[in-house]
Amino acid sequence: MSQSVCYSEQDMKRFSVIQQALVAALSTAVAAKMLGLSRRQVFRLKASVRRHGAAGVRHGNHGHTPANAKPRYLQQRVVGIYRKDCFDFNFAHFTETLADEFAINLSRETVRSWLRAEGLGPKPHHGHHHRRRRERQAQFGTMLFLDGSPHLWLGPELPMLTLMLSTDDATGIPLYGLFAPQESRDACFMVLYHVFRRYGLPNSLYLDRASQFTTTRHGGRSCQMLWK
Numbered sequence: 368m369s370q371s372v373c374y375s376e377q378d379m380k381r382f383s384v385i386q387q388a389l390v391a392a393l394s395t396a397v398a399a400k401m402l403g404l405s406r407r408q409v410f411r412l413k414a415s416v417r418r419h420g421a422a423g424v425r426h427g428n429h430g431h432t433p434a435n436a437k438p439r440y441l442q443q444r445v446v447g448i449y450r451k452d453c454f455d456f457n458f459a460h461f462t463e464t465l466a467d468e469f470a471i472n473l474s475r476e477t478v479r480s481w482l483r484a485e486g487l488g489p490k491p492h493h494g495h496h497h498r499r500r501r502e503r504q505a506q507f508g509t510m511l512f513l514d515g516s517p518h519l520w521l522g523p524e525l526p527m528l529t530l531m532l533s534t535d536d537a538t539g540i541p542l543y544g545l546f547a548p549q550e551s552r553d554a555c556f557m558v559l560y561h562v563f564r565r566y567g568l569p570n571s572l573y574l575d576r577a578s579q580f581t582t583t584r585h586g587g588r589s590c591q592m593l594w595k
Contacts (some may be wrong), residue, residue: 378421378424381412385398385413386416389413394540395409395413396538407463407467408466442481444471445465445481445482446487448465449461452523454487455517456518458489462475507537507540510572510573511533512534513555513559513572513573514531514532514574515531515554516530516532517550518530528548531546532544532558
């Protein structure tokens with residue numbers, strides 16, 4: 368006798384949206400916005416639905432100990448995962464990784480408090496003024512976003528690399544990326560070269576405020592040369 372499976376309203380909404388994404392009726396970026404998920408989570412849901420059908424959208428912690436119980440062993444496990452595999456992640460990235468990779472669904476504040484209690488996590492920044500949220504552009508290709516993300520992308524046994532990635536600001540679609548030893552002008556120009564060759568020139572280019580790039584007279588001349 369087959370076991371009956373109950374689906375929540377959220378499960379059914381996810382399944383409907385993911386089905387549309389699978390047949391290209393919706394882009395991954397739009398599906399992510401509709402579901403309140405990251406693009407990476409939507410990619411995982413699409414793969415899961417291909418394999419398992421509607422069952423693939425069920426919440427990640429089905430069959431697992433509820434995270435809201437927050438037993439001591441769960442806290443110890445989370446701290447252990449951070450120390451071993453994710454020591455250079457920020458709180459938001461680590462919280463998302465716990466949900467995606469380990470089926471541990473916790474709030475970012477819970478994760479932050481657990482890690483802070485152990486002296487872990489990125490150092491808090493003080494003295495910064497409140498930043499007004501920047502509105503995204505309305506049309507694809509109007510503005511490019513360029514950022515570098517240092518991480519142990521190939522595992523803890525290999526050196527840290529920086530992912531240099533350019534994305535479209537309006538849609539969040541990744542356009543071109545490469546791995547480099549660190550953020551550098553050459554890596555930046557290589558990414559932009561490939562993006563410009565394929566998509567043409569944008570109206571503007573936005574660098575993350577936390578980026579290690581700095582503006583100099585020499586760098587400004589180089590950017591003008593690249594833009595021509």
